[in-house]
Amino acid sequence: MSIRTRIQPTGRESPFHEDEFIVSKTDIHGKMTYVNEVFLRVSKFEESDVLGMPHSMIRHPQMPRGVFKLMWETIQSGREIFAYVVNLCSDGDHYWVFAHVTPTFDARGNITGFHSNRRKPDLKGLAVIEKIYAEMNREEARHNHPRAAAEASLAMLQKMLADKGTTYPEMMFALWEGRV
Numbered sequence: 001m002s003i004r005t006r007i008q009p010t011g012r013e014s015p016f017h018e019d020e021f022i023v024s025k026t027d028i029h030g031k032m033t034y035v036n037e038v039f040l041r042v043s044k045f046e047e048s049d050v051l052g053m054p055h056s057m058i059r060h061p062q063m064p065r066g067v068f069k070l071m072w073e074t075i076q077s078g079r080e081i082f083a084y085v086v087n088l089c090s091d092g093d094h095y096w097v098f099a100h101v102t103p104t105f106d107a108r109g110n111i112t113g114f115h116s117n118r119r120k121p122d123l124k125g126l127a128v129i130e131k132i133y134a135e136m137n138r139e140e141a142r143h144n145h146p147r148a149a150a151e152a153s154l155a156m157l158q159k160m161l162a163d164k165g166t167t168y169p170e171m172m173f174a175l176w177e178g179r180v
Contacts, residue, residue, distance in 0.1 A: 035050055
């Protein structure tokens, strides 16, 4: 049983300040190799609880699998991604972030890990993304297998973006800048 399945969401938000950055680094398999003090304070984990563990241990159950599929595909291809993410704290509280996730490269251009900087999201953008994520979660609930659920909700997101004539990065920056 994973730590996430034992933690029950409380519906309470774990606060952090607009001028703070939550930082973490992982190896190529997504296991945490570094977390900063803000990460630890906001997530309410001890460093020894998270280092060496999959970053997915803080995925909130209301975070669509399809978004993580998109994020993982993007960073594994060597590109950066920005995304609104809700994370789960050790006590069941949550915190929303605007994440910037980038691959880390060695001198030969090989990906050696990933780096994530997260900050407080724009509240107007957050209201929009919560509705989109709720739709994606409803789509995921229609599927029994996690991989099929992720693929279905990502396809739904991509169709919604195409129907609006925008891309995922364009939508993220519009939300971040409050142009929603």
